[in-house]
Amino acid sequence: MNDHLVIMAGGVGSRFWPMSTSILPKQFADVLGCGKTLIQLTYDRFRGVVPKENVWVVTSAQYASLVRQQLPEVQRQNILLEPCRRNTAPCIAYVSWRIKSQDPKANIVVSPSDHVVLDVPEFQRVIKSGLKFVSETDSIVTLGMKPTRPETGYGYIQADLSCATARNKEIYRVDSFHEKPDAETAERFIQRSYYFWNAGIFLWNINTIVNAFRIYQPEISRIFEDLLPIYGTSQEQSLINERFPLCDNISVDYAILEKADEIYVFPADFGWSDLGTWGSLLLNTERDIHGNACIGNNIITAETTNCIIHATQERKVIVQGLDGYIVAEKDNSLLICRLGEEQRIRQLTEQ
Amino acid sequence: MNDHLVIMAGGVGSRFWPMSTSILPKQFADVLGCGKTLIQLTYDRFRGVVPKENVWVVTSAQYASLVRQQLPEVQRQNILLEPCRRNTAPCIAYVSWRIKSQDPKANIVVSPSDHVVLDVPEFQRVIKSGLKFVSETDSIVTLGMKPTRPETGYGYIQADLSCATARNKEIYRVDSFHEKPDAETAERFIQRSYYFWNAGIFLWNINTIVNAFRIYQPEISRIFEDLLPIYGTSQEQSLINERFPLCDNISVDYAILEKADEIYVFPADFGWSDLGTWGSLLLNTERDIHGNACIGNNIITAETTNCIIHATQERKVIVQGLDGYIVAEKDNSLLICRLGEEQRIRQLTEQ
Numbered sequence: 001m002n003d004h005l006v007i008m009a010g011g012v013g014s015r016f017w018p019m020s021t022s023i024l025p026k027q028f029a030d031v032l033g034c035g036k037t038l039i040q041l042t043y044d045r046f047r048g049v050v051p052k053e054n055v056w057v058v059t060s061a062q063y064a065s066l067v068r069q070q071l072p073e074v075q076r077q078n079i080l081l082e083p084c085r086r087n088t089a090p091c092i093a094y095v096s097w098r099i100k101s102q103d104p105k106a107n108i109v110v111s112p113s114d115h116v117v118l119d120v121p122e123f124q125r126v127i128k129s130g131l132k133f134v135s136e137t138d139s140i141v142t143l144g145m146k147p148t149r150p151e152t153g154y155g156y157i158q159a160d161l162s163c164a165t166a167r168n169k170e171i172y173r174v175d176s177f178h179e180k181p182d183a184e185t186a187e188r189f190i191q192r193s194y195y196f197w198n199a200g201i202f203l204w205n206i207n208t209i210v211n212a213f214r215i216y217q218p219e220i221s222r223i224f225e226d227l228l229p230i231y232g233t234s235q236e237q238s239l240i241n242e243r244f245p246l247c248d249n250i251s252v253d254y255a256i257l258e259k260a261d262e263i264y265v266f267p268a269d270f271g272w273s274d275l276g277t278w279g280s281l282l283l284n285t286e287r288d289i290h291g292n293a294c295i296g297n298n299i300i301t302a303e304t305t306n307c308i309i310h311a312t313q314e315r316k317v318i319v320q321g322l323d324g325y326i327v328a329e330k331d332n333s334l335l336i337c338r339l340g341e342e343q344r345i346r347q348l349t350e351q
Numbered sequence: 352m353n354d355h356l357v358i359m360a361g362g363v364g365s366r367f368w369p370m371s372t373s374i375l376p377k378q379f380a381d382v383l384g385c386g387k388t389l390i391q392l393t394y395d396r397f398r399g400v401v402p403k404e405n406v407w408v409v410t411s412a413q414y415a416s417l418v419r420q421q422l423p424e425v426q427r428q429n430i431l432l433e434p435c436r437r438n439t440a441p442c443i444a445y446v447s448w449r450i451k452s453q454d455p456k457a458n459i460v461v462s463p464s465d466h467v468v469l470d471v472p473e474f475q476r477v478i479k480s481g482l483k484f485v486s487e488t489d490s491i492v493t494l495g496m497k498p499t500r501p502e503t504g505y506g507y508i509q510a511d512l513s514c515a516t517a518r519n520k521e522i523y524r525v526d527s528f529h530e531k532p533d534a535e536t537a538e539r540f541i542q543r544s545y546y547f548w549n550a551g552i553f554l555w556n557i558n559t560i561v562n563a564f565r566i567y568q569p570e571i572s573r574i575f576e577d578l579l580p581i582y583g584t585s586q587e588q589s590l591i592n593e594r595f596p597l598c599d600n601i602s603v604d605y606a607i608l609e610k611a612d613e614i615y616v617f618p619a620d621f622g623w624s625d626l627g628t629w630g631s632l633l634l635n636t637e638r639d640i641h642g643n644a645c646i647g648n649n650i651i652t653a654e655t656t657n658c659i660i661h662a663t664q665e666r667k668v669i670v671q672g673l674d675g676y677i678v679a680e681k682d683n684s685l686l687i688c689r690l691g692e693e694q695r696i697r698q699l700t701e702q
Contacts, residue, residue, distance in 0.1 A: 322687060341671055
């Protein structure tokens, strides 16, 4: 089996304060109150799709023990540690050369660690179909989510729906990528059937991605190419600690996807959310008849509607008379914020 | 010196949840965030008025160690422990006979432990003047607070302002007592100069109160009269534990004040609040320019007005976009409630 999964788990999720902090980012938290953390849910979602010895996690060095603890099935040597934050391109380059050193025929799916998928069987069908496609073609494939609202927080993919690929009738060529749009543009996008949200889930085979890096990011490529002899040896971490910081801070979208020609999109619909904000969590959580999502065991509400109340640490919480608020409590921190004003959370926590 | 102070400290303050709980009622909490608990502020307010060996505290047995800890200057034998709750009449009867056994010439001021007084010099002047008056007359004196709003949560005293007493030109005969009025009646009361709030602060000499109990509450009197030989001995607590529960559950207002003839009121104005609810705390705490009272060291507010935010346990609290709410956090409990809906707190905590 040459199918590999890369879970990117280095983010901080500061808009989810106080549930997500740099000590315990949201991928390591039981955000949904279901008894599993987001990274555990991510791992579980790929069971039966990718053999467990082919699961890779790239994270910050400071979260190594969290990953080992929460994903004990992932082999220690498959947990790659970034010495510093350099966005997704260096992260993907590192893991790509690392996998190449071990499996030169690898097909790879790259996934964030903190997203939610509601329809797992459909998700698995799409991933399997996509992995088969990239095993047969030198294509870079992104998953495109059918937009359900004029979201200004996501990037959009414009697909050429006029002609599906020969090998997979569900996969189309990408016309262009669009950065996070303003409200008016987002409204226009969702009127058209050929705009999709960029979910940040990518599929490719190892030669495609390595060659794309060589062409579009020669400096990053050289750093990880040079280390080919030492991957999997005791020298790996110390050399990565030395060289990784030299990489540009750049996203894979900007570094590769927006530059390469042969980019494809696989439109899919499996109840996806990036859980980027408290509001998106509200959309993805079961609500009571008053529209409240109460995550925690000891929450009482009265005259309260359309609120998300997150208090999972056995706290007793009483909320009376609120409409449309986030109430989140964790450790020694409490947040009360109007839904829709979540962009203020980062500012306020920095005070 | 025959002047004595009785501090009643057996209440629970359930409308102040979660700051006030049966484990730590509000009189033992630093409600104002000033570094002192309400009972400590009460004790301090009488410094220089009553000698410290004449300070008595009546409380529930379960709070004995809290009283000893917070008021180390009060003599151990002056802390009287009620084995169960029986409202204020049995409490006052017990401490009265107990004081009588030791000082048959005592003059007594009885005070709740959980009220706030802003103008302490004026308070002390009133108490000293009142104690002198009751040392010279067989009168029952209540303090009457000038009403500042049509409060429906207090009892009202109707004074006969036509004629002050001969011995003290500030003290008047009481015409009648009125239970907590409805809103319309309260509005009418505050239009008239002769209605006052009943602050629950009483002054009398020992013979007056003991005789009043003998006349109006003979059963309660008999219980404490019978124990005269054992007050101050090692038998006291066990006999109190046996007999005290036999008392009727009745307030001193209902048991004595509304029945006796010679009742007087001393109208006074020293910035008093019973701190019965979160709303009353808001009225008695310094507010920022947005009308917020933030009690705690790590509270950030944004687009927030007219709120009381109480989080004294070194919590980080961020509140955005609230107007007119109580936010209170303590131990493992959090309350968010619209100001004015505080009567719901008791109901909701009982769920």
